[in-house]
Amino acid sequence: IVLTQSPDSLAVSLGERATIHCKSSQNVLYSSNNKNYLAWYQRKPGQPPRLLIYWASTRESGVPDRFSGSGSVTNFTLTISSLQAEDGAVYYCQQYYYPPPTFGQGTRLEIK
Amino acid sequence: QVQLQQWGAGLLQPSETLSLTCAVSGGSLSGYYWNWIRQSPGKGLEWIGEINNSGSTNYSPSLMSRVTVSIDASKNRFSLTMISVTAADTAVYYCGRAMPGIAVPLIDSWGQGIQVTVSS
Numbered sequence: 001i002v003l004t005q006s007p008d009s010l011a012v013s014l015g016e017r018a019t020i021h022c023k024s025s026q027n028v029l030y031s032s033n034n035k036n037y038l039a040w041y042q043r044k045p046g047q048p049p050r051l052l053i054y055w056a057s058t059r060e061s062g063v064p065d066r067f068s069g070s071g072s073v074t075n076f077t078l079t080i081s082s083l084q085a086e087d088g089a090v091y092y093c094q095q096y097y098y099p100p101p102t103f104g105q106g107t108r109l110e111i112k
Numbered sequence: 113q114v115q116l117q118q119w120g121a122g123l124l125q126p127s128e129t130l131s132l133t134c135a136v137s138g139g140s141l142s143g144y145y146w147n148w149i150r151q152s153p154g155k156g157l158e159w160i161g162e163i164n165n166s167g168s169t170n171y172s173p174s175l176m177s178r179v180t181v182s183i184d185a186s187k188n189r190f191s192l193t194m195i196s197v198t199a200a201d202t203a204v205y206y207c208g209r210a211m212p213g214i215a216v217p218l219i220d221s222w223g224q225g226i227q228v229t230v231s232s
Contacts (some may be wrong), residue, residue, distance in 0.1 A: 039218055048206050049157070049223035060220065092157060096216040100172045103157035 001026045001095050005104035013112045018080040020107045022071075022093035029073045030097065037097035040069055040078045043106075044089045052091075053078065085111055114139035116223035120192075120209045122205035124230045125138055130194040134207030134223050141185050143164040145210040147217050148181060148192045151225075162210060163190055197230045204228075 002025040012018045028037045036056035041049040051060045053069035056076055066081045078086055088111040093104040120132035134146070141164075148160040161171040163181040171179055175194070183190040194201065204227050208219035 037216070039212075046209075048225050049219070050217050050222075051218075054211070054218055086190075094157075094218070096218045097215060099170065099216045101159045101217050105156050 001028065001098055001102050003093050003095055003102055003104035004093075005093060005107045007107060009107070009108040009110065011112050012083055012109040014085060015082055018083055018087070018109055020078045020080075020091050020109070022076045022104050023080070024074045024076070024095055026098070027073050028095045028097040036072050036076070037071075037095055038071070038076050039094045039096065040067075041092045041094065041103075042087075042089045043092065049092065080109075083111055087111060114209060114221050116207050116209065116221060118205075118223040118226055119224060120205075122227055122229060124197050124228065125232055126198050126230060126232075127196055128217055130192070130197050130201065130228060132192045132226060132228075133189055134191070135187070135189040136209075137188070141183065141188055141190070145170075145217060146181075146183065147189045147208045147210055147219055149176070149205070149206045149219065150201075150203040152200075154200075155203075158203075160192065160194075160205075188195055189217075192218065196217055199230050202228065202230050205230070 006021045038056045040053040043049040057069045059102045090106045115137045118134040145162040147162040161181045163169045180193045204223045204225045207223040209221040210217040211220045
């Protein structure tokens with residue numbers, strides 16, 4: 001499954017909202033449990049990726065509620081509301097519906 | 113809180129064997145799959161393979177001919193071996209723990225990463 005993120009990079013002002021898209025080449029919604037097998041990660045320089053969102057919209061423990069995920073089937077969105085300086089990072093989506101797990105190419109978010 | 117500490121050789125010559133180890137602290141190996149993932153400038157994040165404490169493994173189809181993931185439960189650690197490396201294997205390699213109960217890996221805990229460079 002190929003995941004394509006858009007845009008490749010964006011610059012958003014402090015306190016504003018950032019929106020990142022992830023399009024899957026195949027359906028990642030499992031009809032038996034109505035769950036989308038799609039996650040979002042944040043990676044800052046020199047650090048490993050950090051899991052932010054899974055099941056497309058469930059926040060990982062400790063993730064601020066300004067991070068939210070939405071979407072279904074093949075189209076997904078990560079929204080970061082009220083951007084903070086520490087949100088500057090590269091964001092990746094990942095599908096875990098069909099092996100092997102695959103990742104989007106990443107979206108670089110710059111805070112203006 | 114589980115912690116993963118990884119180590120291994122960071123500079124290899126083409127055709128050599130990559131060997132990395134990841135030690136798990138603050139938790140047991142049991143009940144989880146333990147993964148290797150890499151990130152290179154050219155290919156982004158790429159899943160390599162996984163193992164559980166029973167030794168059951170899964171590998172990326174594109175790498176499985178060169179990769180072995182092994183586990184030493186007595187030392188709470190697992191390892192990656194990759195033979196015949198080339199410059200294309202230059203990447204930051206991460207170990208990670210997969211969230212339980214999901215068939216395809218979703219990594220919820222990561223090692224700090226180690227840069228591996230393949231160069232003559």
